[in-house]
Amino acid sequence: MVCHSQDDILNKDRLGAAWSKVQAAQRITLLTHFKPDGDGIAACAALEHLFLQKGKFVETIYPSAPEFAFTRQPKTVYINEHRQHPDLIIICDTANYDRAYYPDAFKGIPLINIDHHVSNSIDGVYNFVAFEWSSTCELLYLILKILAPECIDTTIAELLLYGILYDSQIFQTQATTAQTLTIAAELMHKGADLYALKTELIAHKDPHVIALWGKVLSSVVVTDNEKAVYAVVRQGDLQHYNIHLPALVGFHNFLSHISLVDVSVLFYEMENGNIKCSLRSKRYDVNAVARQFGGGGHKNAAGFISQEPIDTIIKRVVGVLL
Amino acid sequence: MVCHSQDDILNKDRLGAAWSKVQAAQRITLLTHFKPDGDGIAACAALEHLFLQKGKFVETIYPSAPEFAFTRQPKTVYINEHRQHPDLIIICDTANYDRAYYPDAFKGIPLINIDHHVSNSIDGVYNFVAFEWSSTCELLYLILKILAPECIDTTIAELLLYGILYDSQIFQTQATTAQTLTIAAELMHKGADLYALKTELIAHKDPHVIALWGKVLSSVVVTDNEKAVYAVVRQGDLQHYNIHLPALVGFHNFLSHISLVDVSVLFYEMENGNIKCSLRSKRYDVNAVARQFGGGGHKNAAGFISQEPIDTIIKRVVGVLL
Structure with missing residues (x-):
């Protein structure tokens, strides 16, 4: 990973250049990590929703199935296999290549890396890595707020707040900052229902548990x-x-x-x-x-x-x- | 209680008039409800801290002892008895007189009522009742932000965030709104440590529990x-x-x-x-x-x-x- 100072994460020139890649792409493949969790899944689902609106072909690949039966999956998900040959790959919430589905066929395809793990070692064409932030979805919100604020609809707001709540354990981790709460408030203003999302997150389906x-x-x-x-x-x-x-x-x-x-x-x-x-x-x-x-x-x-x-x-x- | 529309809770004229009463008072007595909880106690402690800075004599009366051993008490607390004869009473987080210590001696003394219970039936000289808000501390923050923003130091910020976290069950109640999160973020900017406060709140002292x-x-x-x-x-x-x-x-x-x-x-x-x-x-x-x-x-x-x-x-x- 090219190392960027944490102040520089949201550098507008770099964001703008990455956004040009997105706009030029026809087929975008989204990746997240092994045993995908709520943050990685929600980030992929939010990006898929955004890109489908823009008429792109999108698929998401998980290297293994989620351990939870999430209701908030992207629409097109394949497990450990790909169907389309993308012209752009975006990898979310994933610290290194070993944790993702990344076959030889993907090598050489431009890759954008969005993550919040300090150990991130992926060297994409563009890397946005905000370590010590609560979640990849927190970072993704600020990226979208700069690049495509008009696209943050209720669906995206719900997905991003879900990812933030998942990884911050409902604002309980040490990585929960004033920025996290401010973003959550903004997502609520855009229609995300905090109470419903946290209930979905913590309610077990089987009372016998x-x-x-x-x-x-x-x-x-x-x-x-x-x-x-x-x-x-x-x-x-x-x-x-x-x-x-x-x-x-x-x-x-x-x-x-x-x-x-x-x-x-x-x-x-x-x-x-x-x-x-x-x-x-x-x-x-x-x-x-x-x-x-x-x-x-x-x-x-x-x-x-x-x-x-x-x-x-x-x-x-x-x-x-x- | 004189009924005010919820839009009118923070009416500046009414707030300013109440603030004049506070500034003129020498001896202020703070009240909260029977079995005082984290929201009521924190509101009293925040007001005591503010008024002590301003050189006033302040005491807080609980009608009964808290059921928890809170570390964040006001400095001067009496249980079910008063010592000073106040020239102003402020009652926090208390829906009706029966739930407070309110002896005959207090009748006729001007009273300011700050609460978030829909059932509030207290008729103070000034009533600030924001029902459906997460907590009395959420309301108190917005009041202080208008009247004395320069006085909201780290101590007051910590107390108010503590009260908000207590009553919102760490942002988990339905009354937690975007406003609640925005205020919490502002309190963090003023030095309140969310992680430390929520840990203090949920950690049980006895692992055998x-x-x-x-x-x-x-x-x-x-x-x-x-x-x-x-x-x-x-x-x-x-x-x-x-x-x-x-x-x-x-x-x-x-x-x-x-x-x-x-x-x-x-x-x-x-x-x-x-x-x-x-x-x-x-x-x-x-x-x-x-x-x-x-x-x-x-x-x-x-x-x-x-x-x-x-x-x-x-x-x-x-x-x-x-």
């Missing part, structure tokens, strides 16, 4: 030094409640939020018997812990997968934290 | 028609976990948020053996249900207290909902 959350919360253990809490999700419980992993998305956020201890750990027994361990912290460096077990991540959120028996791995991780 | 939440969530029952979920908090569990009622504040919000069913009901066994039943809904009129049991509230949030045995009352309420 609550019972599983309850079961897992009941199992929460606080370490003797009160530095950490951990919980265990066992396959037996998932099967008992006839529930699959996606139902637990958000659980760890919840666990880390309601506790004042520094570290929270979720041990998850996978279908193949391996144990997925995810760690969150407020101050402690959990990346260092994960690395000891062959994993990694960030200082405040990291994880690893282990083939050891669950009780062994719990004991080892807790041993490190004590 | 999580286990109780888990126990209660495990007990969640979905009615046969999938219209409602209910959960029961029993005294035995509270005693087992050595936990008191305040630890469960927020639980019902959580329950109603993670479920897509229309109605959620929490049955809470009180220390005296009575059952407190609280109902929340997205569409259904739960006020009508509560009224059948001698209680009341609003269409989407209502409750009652019953002396019947818990299993009887559960059966009766579920019978109405089916």
Whole structure:
């Protein structure tokens, strides 16, 4: 990625030049990352909506299916395959090529890179990377506000606010700034319904999921030094409640939020018997812990997968934290 | 209350006249409601901070102690008693006189009424009642922005954002508007730290509370028609976990948020053996249900207290909902 100062993200000359590429393109392909999330999907859907209005052929490629049944998909999505040969590619919310569908056939096609990950290593013809911003949709809003403000209709406003709410966990992450709230307010003025969107985002479709959350919360253990809490999700419980992993998305956020201890750990027994361990912290460096077990991540959120028996791995991780 | 159109809430003449009363006053007493909450307390604390800068004598009276151990109290608070004989009273976030400390000695003293409850029936010399707004602190911010913008320092900004976050449940209530978010952004620009405030607000001090939440969530029952979920908090569990009622504040919000069913009901066994039943809904009129049991509230949030045995009352309420 060509490095731009954060002040320079929305440089009008560069935005204008990228916009010329868009206007000249007939077939645009949108990409986002492996296990696409609400921010990446919403960014693609907003761009698709915009480009369809302008009479372009648009398709979106995910490298793998979303883990959630989002209602706000782009209209034309292919999983791990492409149909059209684009003359422009826009990649959203994706830090590197390995996380996207990017076959040899795409090499050499001009690519615009829109993202908010500090680790972004994609070298597009134009790169718009606003790290430490709440979401790719926050960045995309400011880009569209400069390039095509008249095109930000209710549909686009809803999609962008959805993406912002998804990645900011409804304004609860540290990346939520005054700019994030100002943009959200502007999107509401354009017709996005904050209450409806957040309800769509947090409401689980199956009320029986609550019972599983309850079961897992009941199992929460606080370490003797009160530095950490951990919980265990066992396959037996998932099967008992006839529930699959996606139902637990958000659980760890919840666990880390309601506790004042520094570290929270979720041990998850996978279908193949391996144990997925995810760690969150407020101050402690959990990346260092994960690395000891062959994993990694960030200082405040990291994880690893282990083939050891669950009780062994719990004991080892807790041993490190004590 | 003299009724003002909602457009007229921030009428500059009326605000200016009220401000003259404030400037002329030497001793100002601030009031808020029974079981004061984060919005009422923060509003009083912000006004106290402002008036102390201006060299006034200020005290705040709560009719009863807060149920939470808030760190953001005004400096001078008395519970159900007053010390100074004020020449001006300001009552915040309080719908009627019965909910405030308002002894005979206060009658005849000019009173300014700042609130966001639609049911406000207080007839102050000046009334600023913005019903359907997220919070009294949202209104208070706009008032101060007109009257004394230079006085909104970091302390006041933090207090007002705290009150807004408290009453809007961190931007999750239906009363959260674009105005709410814009104001929150302005308060952040004035130094309020959204992330720190929301963490202070939602973090429980006792990690063992999580286990109780888990126990209660495990007990969640979905009615046969999938219209409602209910959960029961029993005294035995509270005693087992050595936990008191305040630890469960927020639980019902959580329950109603993670479920897509229309109605959620929490049955809470009180220390005296009575059952407190609280109902929340997205569409259904739960006020009508509560009224059948001698209680009341609003269409989407209502409750009652019953002396019947818990299993009887559960059966009766579920019978109405089916």
